[in-house]
Amino acid sequence: MTIRDGELLQGTLELMVLKALSLGSMHGWGLAQRIEQMSQEVFQVSQGSLYPALQRLKRKGWITSDWRVTENNRRARYYSLTPAGERALDREVAQWHRASQAVNRVLAWEGGLP
Amino acid sequence: MRLVAEIRERLRAIFFLSREDRELDEELRFHLDMQTEEYIRRGMDPAEARRQAVLRLGGLAQVREATRDARGVRWLDDVVADTRYAFRTLLRRPIFTAAAAGALALGIGGTTAIFGIVDALFLRPPTGVRGADTLARIYIVRDEGGIRTPDGGPGSYVDYLAMRDNAHGFSGVAVSLFPTDLDLDRGERAERLVGQAVSWNYLELLGVRPAIGRFFHAEEDSIQGAHPVAVLSHGYWRRRFGADSTIVGRTLLLNGQSVTVIGVAERGFVGAEARPIDAWVPMAMAGPLGVMIGGNAEWRTQPGMAVLRYVARLAPGVDREQAAASAAAALRHAAEAYPDMDPTPEVRLESVVHARAARLVGPEGVALLLLAVTGVVLVVACANIANLLLARSTARRREMAVRASLGAARGRLIRQNLTESVVLALLGGAVGVGVAAIGSGLARQFPLPPGVGGINGRVLAFAFAVSVLSGLLFGLAPALRAAGARPMAGLKADTAGMRPGRGRLRRALVTFQVTLCVLLLAGAGLMVQSLRQVLAIDTGLDIDRLLVVSVDLRNAGYPAAAREELLQAARDRLRQVPGVENAVIVHFTPLGGMSMSGPWDRTGADTAGIREGPYVNWVGAGYFATVGTRVLRGREFDEQDRAGTEPIVVINERLARALSPGGDPLGRCVPLGFAVREGGCSRVIGIVETARHRYLDEPTVPLYYLPWDRNPAATPPWGGPSILVRVRGRPTDLTAQVRAAVASLAPDLPYVSVQTMEDLLADTILPYRLGAVLFGLFSALALLIAAVGLYGVLAYFVAERTAEIGIRRSLGAQERNVVGLVLRQGMMPVAVGIGLGLGAALAAGRLIQALLYGVSAHAPVTLAGVAALLTAIALLACYLPARRAVRVDPMVALRAE
Incomplete structure (x- = not known):
């Protein structure tokens, strides 16, 4: 089963991009591949929303970009995490855990009216 | 740092828009290539792989748009596009654009030039004055002879001491005297400058700083004449002394007194009032320099000598009302010692910003009025351009209808029309700044303080704001009209139609x-x-070919007899200068702004008709013939009217009329002149035409003339005397000779002022x-x-x-x-x-x-x-x-x- 990111909470894609970038700089297409692999092919990144998301992260100053040459000798724009981005990732991950635990607790509720 | 990063990113997006777009395209192409290769690797045929890659990405154009939106510069893209479009549209109609922009340039330029002046005069504190919001001018409102001037006026030194020592609302009170001419040096190097006597703390209280040297100390303002010191203005220091920094400690001869320069005020500061000041001296020097009459200390103790202007710094946390109340209380307390004084004076506090423009009549008032006038011209121009645009909007209905039917939103159309108007207005404004630069060149005709007017940052900001505002003003109605075009109606009927209204x-x-x-x-x-x-105006004077010559001998330390001798010598010498018809001595120069009411006996029946004045002047033999005032009856003074004989007087016709109920005044001995002080009277020997006395635009007054050669000692120590010189030909041609003739009389004369009557x-x-x-x-x-x-x-x-x-x-x-x-x-x-x-x-x-x-x-x-x-x-x-x-x-x- 695959999940499209459009069906996920807003900001999830950005969170995943940050996490993927924390493993090392990568270009846009590579990021899409990396996220899909990291999710063990459960997510299928809608590539159309990837680039606006990258742009938003750049505006926030969490990532930067530069042009590099790939191993196949092609020019590509690589994105990297900034120190602010690293801090943001920690923050967002912690928040994500809190939120998801809360959601899980709600969903796992077995008692009667609280 | 997120904000900085965001700002940088946005700026990048604005200025490198096209580069950003190119890079995004390259990035997306790379993405597609990689995806295509991936699909090929999975066994698709190349063409199908490419198609699938594009599908997977979700369409190149859509991603591009979405990414640009994410950059947050969408609206800017629109503005740039609108501006480009506006320029194209405007350039397609060069005549309309030139006419509209030209009219706007005149309107905006005129308004901007005048604004430069009004801004400096009315809206900003004088250069060098700091913390203007806690400064206040103090005006004292009190009864004087039953009249209470509502705006209040200056006060006395007694008032100053009362407020300085007992008003709690102020952290400091300072006073200044009226600006006054001072003579610097003697002989050939002599010249005249504008001086002002101020309390020792005046400059510091205003927040002014010295450029070099220092300002006054308290003890320099304590004992009359004990500390002859002065501070120069930066401008005067530059003009007269070439900005020589050894000026501090140097001694100057001011009005015959040796005065040491202790400092130079900061650049640009020329006083806090309308007239630019060249030098400041402590109040204690006002007497010795002859600025205050008599040169004695009396004026400091007389509560009636209301000649001081006040400025105060409010104490922290005190507002104007509280400060005014405490000042009024201090004045009331002080008034108890003087039974003659109004026991309930009030105090009005005013901003120091407006003080320079206190007179509404005069150049400042004209400037304010002109700002209104140029503003009206600008509004007329705007109304006109709105009209032209309305005409065009009708012509462009089709274009708008087409665009609307192609899906342009109404708001978008309005914005685009407004952009066009604003671009047009900014074009006009840009040219207008040029017009303003020329205009402020012309404005130098105003006798305004230096540094007032001209183009600066504030003026440019004003021009910009006015331009944008005008653009919106004249563009709004046409834009709404244009955007209101309904697609179908516009496309159906091409002609203008005949809709009523x-x-x-x-x-x-x-x-x-x-x-x-x-x-x-x-x-x-x-x-x-x-x-x-x-x-x-019939001045009763023949103004042309008349020179006014004056030398301040009194302040130069000449004793009375020497002054009289020198004055007569100067008159005789001037009569011999080729081109001079005659030269006469007069005390108050006619139309020179000075006058004095003369003694008269108000108890007599003769003087019952006198409502105002009468004023007095002292004139030499042949005065009336020289200045061109007709002698109606009788005769004027001649060389035979020597001292020791019966007091005589010449009266003007207005005074003659006031006196005539007692019979024809000619030949009668009337209760006028200094003779009345000994219970006597003066014989009227002549009646002259009523000439204007103090100011050209002031109504005529009853006036009597006493012979100069009789007892010049009775003349007041201010306001004169001067010598009037009637010349043949152009008076300006003779100015140099006249000055040289007087200066040659003594080697160390102070400045010899020679002015044409016209000036x-x-x-x-x-x-x-x-x-x-x-x-x-x-x-x-x-x-x-x-x-x-x-x-x-x-x-x-x-x-x-x-x-x-x-x-x-x-x-x-x-x-x-x-x-x-x-x-x-x-x-x-x-x-x-x-x-x-x-x-x-x-x-x-x-x-x-x-x-x-x-x-x-x-x-x-x-x-x-x-x-x-x-x-x-x-x-x-x-x-x-x-x-x-x-x-x-x-x-x-x-x-x-």
């Missing part, structure tokens, strides 16, 4: 313009008439002249703009109704019917505008009455003339369109339909 807005705009023009023209008419009245009058006439010239100029401009606007409206009207006129003609309408149609269309809004304008002019008349002389602000002749002129111009503007309408060929017109 069309053009109502445009006619209203014409009415509005005419109204404003009437207002301006009425002002101009009144100003011109007023100037003519001033120039036509002396120029200051009085200048506001009238400026008002007339500038008002005339601007209203002519407004009239031109309005006439062109009216022509445009009518020309458009005729063009729009060509078919209708054709039908009318073919149905038998006569030429005059057609002309009548056009005239009705054109003259109706004009007539309404004239009516409204006259009403407005009557209402606004009160505002400029103070600037007028000898003419009522409601002068019916002027207003009627304005109405006639505007009607004539409007008829002219109607003429061409009407002629075109008459020439409409019915067949051609109908075929065009």
Whole structure:
């Protein structure tokens, strides 16, 4: 089963991009591949929303970009995490855990009216 | 740092928009290539792989748009696009653009130039003054002779001490005396500068800093004359001493006194009042320098000597009302010691910013009025351009309809139209700044403090704001109209159509313009008439070819007898200068602004008719013949009128009339002159024409003349004397010889001032002249703009109704019917505008009455003339369109339909 990111909470894609970038700089297409692999092919990144998301992260100053040459000798724009981005990732991950635990607790509720 | 990053990113996005776009395209291409290769690797055929890759990405264009939106510069893209579009549209109509931008440039330029002056005079504290919001000018309101001046006035040294020591609302109170001429040096190097005596803390209290040296210490302001020190203004230091920094510690000869320079004030500071100051001295030097009469300390102890101007710094946390109340309490307490003084004085605190523009009559008042006038011209120009744009918006209805039907949102269309207006206005504004630069060059004609006027950051910001505002102002109605175009209606009927009520807005705009023009023209008419009245004033003096020569011998330390001797020697010497007809001594130079009321016995029946004055002047033998005042009856003073004989007097006709109930005053001994102090009287030996005395534009006063050669010691120690020199030919040609002739009398004379009588009058006439010239100029401009606007409206009207006129003609309408149609269309809004304008002019008349002389602000002749002129111009503007309408060929017109 695959999940499209459009069906996920807003900001999830950005969170995943940050996490993927924390493993090392990568270009846009590579990021899409990396996220899909990291999710063990459960997510299928809608590539159309990837680039606006990258742009938003750049505006926030969490990532930067530069042009590099790939191993196949092609020019590509690589994105990297900034120190602010690293801090943001920690923050967002912690928040994500809190939120998801809360959601899980709600969903796992077995008692009667609280 | 997130904010910084975001700002940087946005700026990058704005300035490198196209590079960003190119890079995004390259990035997306790379992505597609990689995805395609991936699909090929999975076994798709290349063409299908590419198609799938694009599908997977979700469409190149969509991703590009979404990414650009994510950059947050969408609206900027729109603005850039709108601006480009606006430029293209404007360039396609170069004549319209040039005309509109030209009119705007004149309006914005004029307003900007005048704003530069008004800003410096009214809106900003004087250069060098700091913390103006906690500074206040103090005006004291008290009863004087039963009259309570509502605005309050200056106060005495006693008041100063009371407020300085007992008013708790202030952290400091400082005083200054009126600016005064001081003579620097003697002999050939002698010159005159403007000095001001101030309390020791004055400069510091204003927040001014010394450029070099220091300001005064408290002890330098304590004992009269004990500390002869001075501070120079930066400008004077530069002009006179070439910014020589060894000036500190140097001794200057000021009014005959040796004064040590202790400092130079910071650059740009020339005092806190209208007249620029060259040098400041402590109040304790006012007496010794002869600035205060008599040179003694009396004025410091007399509560009636209200000649000081106050400025105070509010204590922290104290507002103006509290400070004023505490000052008033201190003054009331002090008044208890003086039974003559009003026991309940009040205190008014004013901003230091406005103090320089206290007089509303005079150049400052004219400047303020002119800002209003140029603003009105700008509004007329805006109304006109709105009209032109409305005409065009009709023409562009089709274009708008097409765009609307292609899906452009209404708001988008409005924004695009407004962008066009603002671009047009900014074009006008850019040229307008050039106009303003030229205009402020002309404004140097104003006798304004240095540094006032000209282009600076604030003025540029003003020009920009005014431009954008004008653009929005004149663009709004056309933009709304354009955006209101319904797609179907616009596309169906290509012709303008004949919907009733069309053009109502445009006619209203014409009415509005005419109204404003009437207002301006009425002002101009009144100003011109007023100037003519001033120039036509019968002064009772022959102003041309008259020089005024004066030397301040008193302050230079000459004893009375030596002064008298030197004065007479100078007169005799001047009479021998080639080109000089005559030279006479006078105490108060006529029209020189100084006067004094003379002694008279008010108990006698003779003087019962005197309501005002009488004033007194001392004149030498042959004075009246020399200055051109006619002797009506009797004779004037001659060389035989020596001291020791009976007191004699010459009176002017006004005084003669006031005296005549007691019988013909000529030959009678009347209770006038210093003889009345010993119970005597003076014999009237002559009656002269009533000449203007103090100021040109002041009503005549009763005045009597005493012979100079008799007892000059009775003359006051101020206001004179001077020598009037009647010359042949141009007076300015003789200035140098006259000065040299006087200077040659003694090696160490102070500055010899030589002025033409015309220059002396120029200051009085200048506001009238400026008002007339500038008002005339601007209203002519407004009239031109309005006439062109009216022509445009009518020309458009005729063009729009060509078919209708054709039908009318073919149905038998006569030429005059057609002309009548056009005239009705054109003259109706004009007539309404004239009516409204006259009403407005009557209402606004009160505002400029103070600037007028000898003419009522409601002068019916002027207003009627304005109405006639505007009607004539409007008829002219109607003429061409009407002629075109008459020439409409019915067949051609109908075929065009």
